[in-house]
Amino acid sequence: MxxxxxxxxxxxxxxxxxxxxxxxxxxxxxxxxxxxxxxxxxxxGMLRSDNPNKVNLRKMLIAAIQAAQRGGLEVLDVAHSRQLKERSKGKTDEGVNDPFTDADGRSHCVMKQGLQRIFPRVQIFSEEDKEHCRQAHSFDLDPTVLHETAQVPDVEVNAPDVTVWVDPLDATKEYTEELYEYVTTMVCVAVAGRPIIGVIHSPFNGQTAWAWVGNSMSEYLANLHPQHSQKSGDLSPIITVSRSHTAGAKDLARGIFGEDVGLLTAAGAGYKVLQVVANNATAYLHTSKIKKWDICAGDAILHALGGTMTTLNDQLIHYGPDESPVNTEGLLATLERHEEYMDKLAKYRAAHNGKLA
Structure with missing residues (x-):
């Protein structure tokens, strides 16, 4: 010592x-x-609000972006492993095989469970809700997914008014065919039935298009949508339609929009909306029923850009918790000239006894 x-x-x-x-x-x-x-x-991440019956939309936006991106990583991982474990869920209304892969299930579990942990009082619908997730998947809110200039205020809404729609893998058929450009993962946030936050993530190019109506959008989306492009009114219509049911699409498009119409066949509702955003197409036309997790994110993004998505009866599509998950009235999605196109469609219908086919 x-x-x-x-x-x-x-x-x-x-x-x-x-x-x-x-x-x-x-x-x-x-x-x-x-x-x-x-x-x-x-x-x-402020996962728990002072008021459990309120939802902070800024946090919801961050979580939606992360969920889509995390789901995209699962999609990539399965694609790289080539262990798709493909099976069929049946046939679509057009008679096309509706496949399911391990990527659909893994993406669903990451996206839905991650969102549900952060927002336990919010109703979340996913295309693959029937799938059982054996283990908990979660992530913590990371505000760095927003770019520095994003205008994202702290806005709270009532939790029962919020509905989230999740598409873990859009264009699964094309995914199995390695047509990866069509593949997206999507999240949409609706308040009182109206879509206000939309996220479309493209796993194979790593780009995320997101928008919050009235507030901000991703830099990728802003760059994708040319601000000083030639007005669509100066161009002949180019209509994007699904490649899975194009048999009568060309004749129908010509009948509605004229002989000079162009036809852009593509897969995936998210991809087709982005073609409209990029002015590669002047409208997205779908004539049969379609699930709301396929279209909600695109609806929100178009709305944020001043565009419009309606049914073929010119009605807004609602995405509330008590609504059917299926839109049975088709859709028309545009950035401009929506009323003009709806008028053409109405005239075609009148001339064909109310039918489109």
Whole structure:
């Protein structure tokens, strides 16, 4: 034990209490840091609102972007493994095989469970809700998914008014055929039945188009939509339709829009909306029933850009929790000239006894 001398006297310094004190301080620091590390997601992401019956839409936007991107990683992983475990869910109304793959299931579990953990009071619908997720998948809110100039205010709405629509893998058939350009993962947030936040993520090019109506949009979406392009009124119509049922699409498009109409066949509702956004098509036409998780995100994005998506009866599509998940009235989606196109469609119908085919 060391000693020190003071005024000629030896003073013994006992290090044992000091050592014990140092150990206690260290233990307390480790406990404090670990405790707050465990709590950090709730604090950093503010996963729990002061009012559990409210939903912060800024946080919902962040979570929607992350969910779509996380789902996209699962889609990529399965594609790279080539272990698709494909099976059929049956036939579509057009008689086309409706496949399901391991990517659909894995993306669904990551997207839905991740969103549900953060927003347990919000109603979330996913295309693959029948799938059982064996393990919990989650993520913590990461505001860095927003670009620095994004205008995303803290807005709260009532949780019962919010409905989320999730498409874990749009264009599964094309995914199995390795036509990856059509594949997207999508999330849409509707408030009181109206779509206000839309996210369309393209896993194979890594780009995410998102928009919050009246607030902001992703830089990719802003760049995809040319601000000073030639007005669509100066162009002959180019109509994008599904490649899975194109047999009579050309004749129908010509009948509605004239002989000079162009036809862009494509797959995936998300992809087709982005073709309208990019002015590669002047309208997206769908004449049969379609699920709302296929179209809600695109509806929100078009609305944010000043565009329109309606049924073929010119009615807005509602996405509330009590609504049917199926839109049976077809759709027309445009950035411009919507009323003009609806007039043409109405005239065609009148000339064909109310029928489109």
């Amino acid at each position: 060391p000693t020190d001398k003071m005024n000629g006297r030896s003073i013994r310094i006992n290090r044992l209490p000091a050592t014990i004190a140092a150990i206690l301080v260290t233990v307390l620091l480790v406990y404090f840091l670990n405790f707050h590390q465990e709590e950090r997601p709730a604090i950093y």
